[in-house]
Structure formats: structure tokens, C-alpha cells
Amino acid sequence: MLIATKTEQITLLSNDVKESLASSSPVGSNPDFFNGLPPVSDSPDSPLLSTGFCDVNVVPEHEKSQLEQCIQKLQGEIDELRSMQRSVDEKRREMLNKILDIKGTIRVFCRVRPFLWTDKRRTPESVSSELDRVVVGSCGSRKEFGFDKVFHQEANQEDVFVEVEPILRSALDGHNACVFAYGQTGTGKTFTMDGTMDQPGIVPRALKELFQQVSSNKSSSFTFSMSMLEVYLGNLRDLLASKPASRDNETVAKCNLNIQTDPKGSVEIEGLTQVEIPDFAKARWWYAKGRRARSTSWTNVNEASSRSHCLIRIVISRLGDTPDAKPKASKLWMVDLGGSERLLKTGATGHTLDEGRAINLSLSALGDVIAALRRKRGHVPYRQVLGVGSKILMLVHISPCHDDLEETICSLSFAKRAKAIDSNRRLPEDLKKLREKRISELEENMREVEEECRKLANQISRTDFLLSENRKLYATAYGIPDKIVEKNPENCHDAKIQVVETPRVTKKPIQQSIHRSLPRFMTSTVASRERQIAAEREIIARARTLRPGTRSSMQVPGFQSLSFSDNRFRSLLRHSTRSSRFKDTNGQTIESPKCNDSAPTKPTSSPRGKVVTSSDPNLRVKLGHHRRRMSDFV
Numbered sequence: 001m002l003i004a005t006k007t008e009q010i011t012l013l014s015n016d017v018k019e020s021l022a023s024s025s026p027v028g029s030n031p032d033f034f035n036g037l038p039p040v041s042d043s044p045d046s047p048l049l050s051t052g053f054c055d056v057n058v059v060p061e062h063e064k065s066q067l068e069q070c071i072q073k074l075q076g077e078i079d080e081l082r083s084m085q086r087s088v089d090e091k092r093r094e095m096l097n098k099i100l101d102i103k104g105t106i107r108v109f110c111r112v113r114p115f116l117w118t119d120k121r122r123t124p125e126s127v128s129s130e131l132d133r134v135v136v137g138s139c140g141s142r143k144e145f146g147f148d149k150v151f152h153q154e155a156n157q158e159d160v161f162v163e164v165e166p167i168l169r170s171a172l173d174g175h176n177a178c179v180f181a182y183g184q185t186g187t188g189k190t191f192t193m194d195g196t197m198d199q200p201g202i203v204p205r206a207l208k209e210l211f212q213q214v215s216s217n218k219s220s221s222f223t224f225s226m227s228m229l230e231v232y233l234g235n236l237r238d239l240l241a242s243k244p245a246s247r248d249n250e251t252v253a254k255c256n257l258n259i260q261t262d263p264k265g266s267v268e269i270e271g272l273t274q275v276e277i278p279d280f281a282k283a284r285w286w287y288a289k290g291r292r293a294r295s296t297s298w299t300n301v302n303e304a305s306s307r308s309h310c311l312i313r314i315v316i317s318r319l320g321d322t323p324d325a326k327p328k329a330s331k332l333w334m335v336d337l338g339g340s341e342r343l344l345k346t347g348a349t350g351h352t353l354d355e356g357r358a359i360n361l362s363l364s365a366l367g368d369v370i371a372a373l374r375r376k377r378g379h380v381p382y383r384q385v386l387g388v389g390s391k392i393l394m395l396v397h398i399s400p401c402h403d404d405l406e407e408t409i410c411s412l413s414f415a416k417r418a419k420a421i422d423s424n425r426r427l428p429e430d431l432k433k434l435r436e437k438r439i440s441e442l443e444e445n446m447r448e449v450e451e452e453c454r455k456l457a458n459q460i461s462r463t464d465f466l467l468s469e470n471r472k473l474y475a476t477a478y479g480i481p482d483k484i485v486e487k488n489p490e491n492c493h494d495a496k497i498q499v500v501e502t503p504r505v506t507k508k509p510i511q512q513s514i515h516r517s518l519p520r521f522m523t524s525t526v527a528s529r530e531r532q533i534a535a536e537r538e539i540i541a542r543a544r545t546l547r548p549g550t551r552s553s554m555q556v557p558g559f560q561s562l563s564f565s566d567n568r569f570r571s572l573l574r575h576s577t578r579s580s581r582f583k584d585t586n587g588q589t590i591e592s593p594k595c596n597d598s599a600p601t602k603p604t605s606s607p608r609g610k611v612v613t614s615s616d617p618n619l620r621v622k623l624g625h626h627r628r629r630m631s632d633f634v
């Protein structure tokens with residue numbers, strides 16, 4: 001039996017091939033050995049290394065070095081694949097960045113809220129939307145606003161998130177990014193950003209997506225941390241701060257944090273809580289905690305109106321692709337702005353009125369930032385968040401109602417100004433067409449590069465799996481970890497990550513399949529099974545104590561060497577490789593040889609007179625007995 005790697009599959013060789021191999025030594029160097037196998041050479045759609053075959057059919061000591069070589073070869077192969085993966089990923093990053101730059105670093109989308117049962121006058125003609133434009137007004141005066149995309153009333157959360165995904169990818173690639181929802185109160189900003197239990201919004205989806213992307217990108221390692229704050233009545237409140245012990249029953253958030261900006265426009269918030277989020281479950285937990293601390297009030301317009309701007313910041317740290325590369329950090333901001341409102345209309349009084357005023361004031365500050373960016377002024381407040389090098393996605397929300405027309409026009413005009421920051425917008429039609437063409441070409445190329453990345457990731461997973469299986473075999477047969485494992489403990493770790501734990505492979509199915517392949521009269525009796533188990537235990541114990549130089553201990557002549565179709569060897573592997581299945585990125589399950597019940601399980605032919613040799617007289621007797629019992633049937 002051989003564990004072999006090649007472009008897309010793991011090949012288990014049949015016993016016939018094994019037998020032809022066993023007669024030649026060293027096994028695997030025989031050219032006939034490769035005859036009849038599918039070609040290993042590179043195919044055009046698989047830019048992978050041609051890989052060799054490694055024979056682990058052997059426990060005899062003289063083949064130990066071959067197993068070592070095989071492990072080394074697999075390790076070298078993985079290193080080379082990883083380096084290819086890094087350069088392909090670099091290509092992908094460049095392409096994505098180019099696409100986003102051409103599309104415009106500030107993209108503005110508009111989402112039209114559906115009618116709610118609370119809406120009084122439902123006149124659909126007040127606001128009409130097309131693919132990339134919104135027309136508002138009644139018969140007399142009609143105004144048109146163009147956007148990168150318009151989500152009509154029936155658009156769902158998934159439709160919106162599709163447009164956010166490239167920005168997330170860009171953030172993972174090391175660029176700062178910001179997604180923010182703007183609009184009149186009650187138009188669905190919180191619905192878009194946060195969503196509901198059954199219709200999750202951008203933030204929960206983005207958190208999930210980040211972890212998903214990272215799990216499929218094995219070429220780099222990432223860490224995430226999260227902060228949440230709100231701008232409430234002009235103050236910054238830390239939403240993730242732990243409550244002071246003396247005021248356990250109150251939802252107290254740390255108030256009045258200071259914003260620090262450096263001359264480059266980088267923003268830092270002094271004393272802001274930043275929590276590590278190692279996985280999606282933890283991220284969701286912290287996000288829920290922050291949401292609970294957010295300030296909401298009832299108003300005439302929205303029964304759970306957010307009375308603040310809520311900001312979620314994810315700091316993404318990407319460790320260098322190579323050990324000497326510098327780690328990179330980028331920030332992803334997701335912002336649910338408080339609703340702009342006409343204070344009279346909301347019926348707000350007292351404290352709620354103050355909240356509304358504060359929101360309007362800070363939104364006008366945002367307007368100043370946008371105006372400064374548009375006029376390309378020397379000093380732009382918070383340039384780092386909304387400016388050069390950052391990818392920004394603004395989602396302006398509008399109501400479909402006739403009664404809200406005035407606010408709708410205000411919101412759309414604000415969005416139009418934001419859109420005008422990007423000079424690309426003023427291109428003439430023919431240049432716009434050329435730009436669209438270029439974007440679709442780049443998108444097509446990127447899809448190809450992504451496919452290449454996926455194939456490489458698959459190949460790495462498979463090779464890693466084989467490597468770990470070979471290492472287990474080595475450790476079991478020789479009782480020591482191989483030297484390569486000792487030299488590269490981190491590789492060992494990688495292999496562990498990629499092997500998906502599956503429920504234990506029980507003894508039963510293996511036995512069943514062996515029995516199925518044996519003639520009925522050869523089915524073992526209870527007594528013989530007990531004897532066999534005892535012999536197997538003995539073998540395992542002996543195998544564990546094997547050390548380099550004790551070559552005679554497990555030596556068996558010719559084709560009687562331990563094979564995967566041999567129960568003793570199955571038992572060895574059963575003990576050494578518990579989790580011997582893994583899934584590649586396509587979700588395909590790859591089984592380790594020892595579990596591959598579909599592999600030919602022909603009983604090994606055991607000609608009379610062939611006896612197992614061992615330097616240990618006790619073991620020799622046991623194996624000899626076992627062999628004689630089997631040979632009696634032949």
C-alpha cells in the first residue's frame with residue numbers, strides 16, 4: 001500500500017501493485033511502479049508541482065530513511081505551494097485594489113425602505129427607483145439623483161451585503177475601510193446595519209464573513225479585535241467597557257473619551273476598550289453586549305429610535321506572509337448614524353429633543369468633512385477614516401412616503417455631495433463606458449486568480465494531510481517523532497489545523513468490510529478474534545519500542561511485509577491515526593488509507609511455509625501461530 005500525492009487525488013495502490021513493488025528494493029524507485037497510474041504531471045488548470053509517491057508499506061528499519069525522505073519531500077512541497085499561494089494572493093490583492101480604485105473609493109448606495117403599517121399616506125409615485133437612480137417628487141417638480149446602486153423596497157439584506165463583501169476583503173488585505181448608514185430617522189439604518197434575528201444586517205454578517213475568509217486563507221494569519229462606541233449628546237461613550245463593581249445594576253458606559261488625531265489625520269480614542277475576538281461566537285457576544293448599552297428612545301417616528309451614532313471598529317492585524325515580513329494592521333469601521341430629523345415632526349421634548357439636536361449638529365460636522373474632502377482642502381478632519389487610501393461605502397436611507405419628501409430630498413442631496421468627492425464621477429459617457437469595460441475585465445481576471453488560490457489551498461490541505469499521516473505512521477512504527485517534525489514544530493501545527501475532526505472511526509465498519517471481502521468460511525470465530533487482538537496488542541507494543549538500529553524486530557520477508565490489507569497493520573493505524581479523515585475546501589472528504597474501506601481488501605495470499613521472522617522469540621511464536629492458522633485455510 002502506498003500513500004501517494006498527485007495533483008488532485010490521493011491514490012491507494014492495489015495489492016497487485018504492492019506485490020510487484022515488494023519484490024523490488026528500494027520500493028518506489030522501481031520504474032514499473034509508476035506504470036498504469038494516472039499521470040502526475042502538471043495540467044494546465046493545475047499549476048501544481050508534480051509530486052512523487054511515497055511508500056509507507058514498510059515498517060522494516062531499512063526503509064525508515066525512505067519514509068523520512070518522503071516526509072521531507074512532502075514538507076518541501078508544502079513550502080513551495082505556500083510560496084506560490086502567497087504570490088497568487090498578492091496578485092489577487094492588487095487586482096481587488098485596482099477594481100475598488102476604479103469604481104471609486106467612496107461608493108454611495110441608496111436604500112429605499114418598504115412601506116410600514118404605521119405609514120399613513122402610501123403614494124408609491126412619490127419615490128421611484130431604478131437600478132442606479134432615484135426620482136423623487138410629485139407631478140410638478142421631479143428631481144433625479146444618481147448612485148452607484150439603488151436597493152429598491154423589496155431588496156433584502158443579502159442583496160445589500162453582496163456590495164459590502166469586496167470592502168471587507170480589502171480591509172483584510174490591509175486597507176482601512178468604512179461602511180456607514182445615513183438617513184432620516186426611521187428609514188431603516190439600524191435595520192440595514194444590525195438587522196433582526198432572522199434578517200441579520202451588515203455588522204453580524206461582516207463579522208461572520210471575516211472569520212470565514214480568514215479560515216480559507218491559510219497563507220496568512222490574522223487576529224481581530226473589536227471596539228464599540230457611541231457619540232451621544234456630543235460625548236463619546238465606550239459601549240464595551242466593563243461596569244464599575246459598585247454600580248452593577250446600571251448600564252453604565254465609560255463616558256467622555258478623548259479623540260486624539262495626529263498630523264496625518266489618524267484618529268485614536270484614548271482609553272477605548274478593545275477586546276480580542278478569536279472567533280465568530282465571541283465577536284457576536286461582544287457585539288450583543290455593546291448593542292444593549294446603546295441609547296434608544298421612543299419618538300413619534302420610530303418606536304426604538306437610536307439616539308446616537310454607533311460606531312463599531314474592527315482592528316485587523318495580519319501577520320507577515322513570511323517570518324521576516326512586518327505585520328500589517330487595518331481598521332474596519334461600521335457606523336450606524338443617528339437619524340437626521342425635523343425636531344417638530346418627531347414630537348421630541350426635553351431630553352429627547354436635546355438628543356435630536358446633538359445628532360443634527362454632529363451630522364452637520366460630517367457634512368463639513370465631506371465638503372472639505374470635496375474641495376480638496378489642506379486640512380480635512382478625520383481624513384484617515386473618510387479620506388485617501390480608505391475604502392468607503394455610504395448607504396443613504398430614504399422613506400417611500402410622500403410626507404417625508406422634504407427630508408428625503410435633504411438626505412439625497414447630502415449623499416450627492418459625498419458622491420461628488422470622487423472625481424471619477426464627472427467623466428464623460430464614453431470614458432465611463434471604457435471604465436466599466438476595464439472593471440469587468442479585471443473582475444474576470446480576479447475570478448481566475450481566486451480559482452487559482454482555491455486550488456492551491458486545496459492542494460496544500462491534501463499534502464498537509466498526507467504529511468501528517470506519514471508522520472503519525474513514522475511515530476507509531478519507530479516510536480519517535482520524525483526529525484522534520486522536531487525541526488519545524490509550526491508545520492506540525494498547520495497540519496493539525498487543517499485536519500477536520502470527525503467522529504471516531506469505529507471498529508465495526510472496518511471489520512464488516514474485511515469480513516465482506518473474505519470467503520464466508522474464513523470469517524473469524526470469537527476465539528480466533530481474541531487471539532488476534534492479543535497478537536495485535538503485542539505488535540503495537542513492539543512497534544512502539546522500536547528504535548533505529550533494531551531493524552530485525554519487525555522485518556518480514558517479501559510480500560509478507562505489513563500491508564494495509566493486513567489486520568495487524570490496520571490495527572496499528574487505527575491506534576495511530578484517530579482522526580484520519582479531513583475535508584478539503586470543496587467539502588470533499590478525504591479518507592486516510594487505514595479507513596478506506598472501499599480500498600481493495602482482498603485477503604493477502606499467504607503461501608504455506610512463509611513465516612514471520614522476528615528477533616523476539618515471543619513475538620515470533622505469536623505471529624507464527626497466527627500465520628499458520630490462516631495458512632491452514634489455503
Ligand SMILES: Nc1ncnc2c1ncn2[C@@H]1O[C@H](COP(=O)(O)OP(=O)(O)OP(=O)(O)O)[C@@H](O)[C@H]1O
Nearest residue numbers: 113114185186187188189190191302305306338339
Ligand atoms: N428594508 C426594511 N425591511 C423591513 N423593515 C424595515 C426595513 N427598513 C426599516 N424597517 C423597519 O422600519 C422601522 C425603523 O427602522 P430603523 O429603526 O432601522 O430606522 P433608523 O433609520 O435606524 O431610525 P433611527 O434613526 O430613529 O434609529 C423598524 O421597525 C424596521 O424594522
